[in-house]
Amino acid sequence: MRILQRLRQTPESDAPRLEAESAFFSTVWHEGHPGPLVPWEARAVELGAKPLAARAARRKLQALWAHDRHLATLTPEALARLERYLHFAAVKAQRDVIHQDEYGNFMVVVLSGELVVNRRQPWGESLRLAQTGPGDLLGEMSLLDSGQRFSSCTTLVDSELAVLSAEALDDMLLHDPALAAQLIAILARKLSVRLRAVSSRLGPQSP
Template identity: 60%
Template sequence: MSMKGLLGWLPPAPPPRDGPGAGDSQLFASAFDSQRATPAQLVPWHARAVEVGARPLSARRGGPMLQALWARDHSMALLGADALQRLTRFFEFATVPAGRDVIRQDEYGNFLVVVLTGTLAVDRALAWGEPVRLAETRPGELLGEMSLLDSGQRFATCTTLSDCELAVLGAEAMDEMMARDAQLAAGVVALLARKLARHLRLVSARLGDNRL
């Protein structure tokens, strides 16, 4: 589908948060409501950041790191250098110590993270209780994009194996991106969906191997 066609599927962009109508329900921020879960079950980034002892990372450091990593990623590089530069304005950046669960399986979350430095383990507990290591991440990889897109429960637990620098994109920031830069938001959603489909295929194969 062309970018123009993709934009046609998106609802009208919500107003900017500091403009008329700021504070109204927005697409990504309000999608959690459709899951029929209580607000207390939602774990946004600001709550998780406090829990894991995250320290703010300067955008002056985090922004160029994110741009450089995604410029080398075949999928994300399709956005182009200018779009990648604009994209970093919507991210928060943080440093998280080793041994912390940035994302937990089965919780409701509304943010994704991009690994800038360090390594995280991606583990899933199976129905019979046995954990399976699905992956260990490398810089530039995405975690949590599925819950950002559909506000559903997290598929796996993501734990820092070393001190990590992370870029974080939350639901409110995605809504702001749609309001301020709809073309960029459409491209990001399309690429996130493509990456998610690829991840799910790999995970399905990995879990299938563990059933043998």
């Protein structure tokens, strides 16, 4: 309930209370973690990621998302506002952007290149779950709940990424709640579609 109340309010009408509660995604789910949280800043250093020019990267993102039925609802003006909350980075081939079983709090959008999604099974076998390309989202569940990563995501070739962290999402909730509400709704729809697809493979679809 608290997050819905925050999304309905504007910074002007409730600035003091929002300021005091401006770390919803980056803190509320972290208590009691059995392992350390790996933020994007630490992963970027590990990867040797190089920053990209934000304006050009945002235009690339806009062109890619124009073909996605959910993300296309973000207008050019909304994407221009979203730019300030994103990190844009170039990552070399054969780098693990996301590690299975770690606790993370960021998602990535593929701007160019290819990433493979692998899951290591308990008996040691590596199972390839997907191969992703420009426009695809990875890690959005951990963005929302800072939970354990289900799989690893590795660049197959030199790739360009846009990254949204939980801290940036908190900042968006504080300063641009309408944009945050729209983005969270889109992520929820895309996650629902993905989960239904998985459910349909496992058995009869639930009503």
